[in-house]
Amino acid sequence: MSGDFNGDGYRDVAVGAVSAKVGTVSNAGAVVVLYGSSSGVSAARTITQNTPGIPGSSEKGDRFGARVTLARGTGLTVSAPGENSGDGAGWSLRGATASGATSFGPSATGVPTTGAPNYGSVLP
Template sequence: MHRAVALAAVLTTVAAVTFATGPTAAAAPYKGANTAGVQEDFNGDGYRDLVVGAPGAANGGVEEAGAVVVLYGSASSVSSTRRTVITQASLGVPGEPEAADGFGTAVAASADLDRGGKAEALVGVPYENADGCVWIARGTATGPATTGSTNLSGRDAGLTLRGFHGLFGAALPGAHIAF
């Protein structure tokens, strides 16, 4: 009986210490986008934003070059009055508008890749240079930044793509990517 009481006391103490202190091996989570309540927030204002692809949009005289529209959230909803339109003609975006590039064929809001407190925008351009690419725009206080962005092609990812178009960037599943 005394052993059972002693064992129960030890187990209760171990359980209390374990639950009170939590795991010690993992570091505390960072305070950035995709933490609870701030997912898909490109500008860090605490509201979810929406990124919409328009791969068939014309850019000047270039047909089907594509575009992406970022609609910024608020306490009531997203609004078309607070928006940013991004194309390959935007300053800092790699490449230039070309017919049938399909800029914006796939779009996603990623996790906070650079841990700057804002989500990054991912844009698929599957017909870019017959290989395809994914353009990553860093989140800033004014929304996705076109300058200082990253462009990754299928070849950059180590793939050998066959056919007229490699279609790298044609799909961006999940939208919650973390490195």
């Protein structure tokens, strides 16, 4: 997905890597942001649940980055369908840093998970 994540006027690209290993944690997932500039890509940044400012931590099978959206006006949303044993969750990041990132999932929004189909826990 492309958009201006850091607000510098250049398009950035965000790519989810759902099967990425984070440290020793398999299928934890990550998002790679490639920052645009007048001459092309100026820098790259990898964001995981272990990135300071991101709520939670990388766990096996989370698949953080399954869906990534860069919104106009400097916003990044990320999903992890395997979070919390397959209940899933989403994150919202504003601006180029993870500070102030928020997360939300079924329990935070009052959605019951009893009898949930556990779609997110397909990968080991």
